[in-house]
Amino acid sequence: MGLMLDGVTKTFGENMAVKRLSLEIPEGEIFGLLGANGAGKTTTFRIIIGLLDATAGEVSWNGSRVESKNSDEIGYLPEERGLYPKLKVKEQIIYLGRLRGMKKEHILTELDMWLDRFHATQYLNTKVEELSKGNQQKIQFISAVLHKPKLLILDEPFSGLDPVNVELLKKAVLDLKNDGTSIVFSSHRMEHVEELCEHLCILQHGAPIVQGELKEIKRSFGRKNITIFADFNLEYLKDIPGVLSFKKMTEGCKLQISEEGVSQTVFDAVKDRGFIRKFELEEPSLHDIFVEKAGSSL
Numbered sequence: 001m002g003l004m005l006d007g008v009t010k011t012f013g014e015n016m017a018v019k020r021l022s023l024e025i026p027e028g029e030i031f032g033l034l035g036a037n038g039a040g041k042t043t044t045f046r047i048i049i050g051l052l053d054a055t056a057g058e059v060s061w062n063g064s065r066v067e068s069k070n071s072d073e074i075g076y077l078p079e080e081r082g083l084y085p086k087l088k089v090k091e092q093i094i095y096l097g098r099l100r101g102m103k104k105e106h107i108l109t110e111l112d113m114w115l116d117r118f119h120a121t122q123y124l125n126t127k128v129e130e131l132s133k134g135n136q137q138k139i140q141f142i143s144a145v146l147h148k149p150k151l152l153i154l155d156e157p158f159s160g161l162d163p164v165n166v167e168l169l170k171k172a173v174l175d176l177k178n179d180g181t182s183i184v185f186s187s188h189r190m191e192h193v194e195e196l197c198e199h200l201c202i203l204q205h206g207a208p209i210v211q212g213e214l215k216e217i218k219r220s221f222g223r224k225n226i227t228i229f230a231d232f233n234l235e236y237l238k239d240i241p242g243v244l245s246f247k248k249m250t251e252g253c254k255l256q257i258s259e260e261g262v263s264q265t266v267f268d269a270v271k272d273r274g275f276i277r278k279f280e281l282e283e284p285s286l287h288d289i290f291v292e293k294a295g296s297s298l
């Protein structure tokens with residue numbers, strides 16, 4: 001059954017932060033909730049975990065409302081840091097684990113395993129305030145997953161992490177999914193979303209403007225990109241009907257075309273002009289789709 005949102009709406013005074021949002025996230029899936037700053041992602045997450053009440057609509061997790069009796073099935077990584085700065089990592093995690101009803105020995109075994117995975121065993125007795133931002137983020141992640149939640153909500157999990165740690169975290173997220181955890185996450189980094197999610201939703205001013213399976217969203221966007229590396233000037237390609245944009249690059253250019261068929265015309269226009277090192281027709285990136293769909297409101 002998983003997580004269901006049905007017509008969820010949230011108003012803050014005159015401001016409608018979330019507008020009639022309906023989502024279905026099956027168990028064991030990673031779902032991306034995207035949107036420009038202020039689009040309503042954090043508000044949606046707070047409603048899902050029961051921190052805020054929806055003005056209208058319903059949220060259910062495996063058929064029940066989220067409340068104290070099933071809240072231990074949920075893990076939440078907030079966007080803003082929620083750790084106690086003066087506590088050492090070990091004290092911090094023991095405290096949070098105990099709140100989740102875990103035994104101390106079990107907490108310490110899990111903590112050791114996670115610190116090891118995140119190459120952070122040396123911080124066991126370091127105060128949170130003495131950790132770098134990225135290391136605090138890792139500890140925050142550990143506190144969200146320590147109790148093996150069935151539903152995991154991650155608000156900007158990759159923020160502040162270097163590329164090596166991004167990879168470690170991605171791997172952890174994929175392993176949790178493979179163990180059956182349902183994961184909803186937000187990110188402004190479209191490449192992370194492309195890599196991790198099967199389904200996603202883009203919010204604009206609180207309302208869903210794009211929703212569905214990533215593959216299908218890309219296919220139905222229609223437009224494609226062509227990358228050409230060549231030893232001659234390619235500017236003339238701008239004027240071909242169906243070429244929507246032209247971006248000059250050091251080694252050639254990148255074009256956006258209105259539909260796949262235009263690539264044949266572009267190919268015919270370059271093939272006898274000189275030496276071509278690359279001609280590649282690509283799916284649109286999620287970045288392209290996001291900028292086009294959500295960009296109009298920025």
Ligand code: ATP
Binds near residue numbers: 012035036042
């Ligand atoms: P970001 O990407 O910047 O984190 P977001 O998509 O998470 O943004 P939200 O934090 O959910 O966006 O905010 C959505 C809207 O709701 C914004 O207009 C924000 O100002 C408003 N909002 C959020 N929380 C409150 C609150 N407690 N009181 C009043 N308005 C709020």
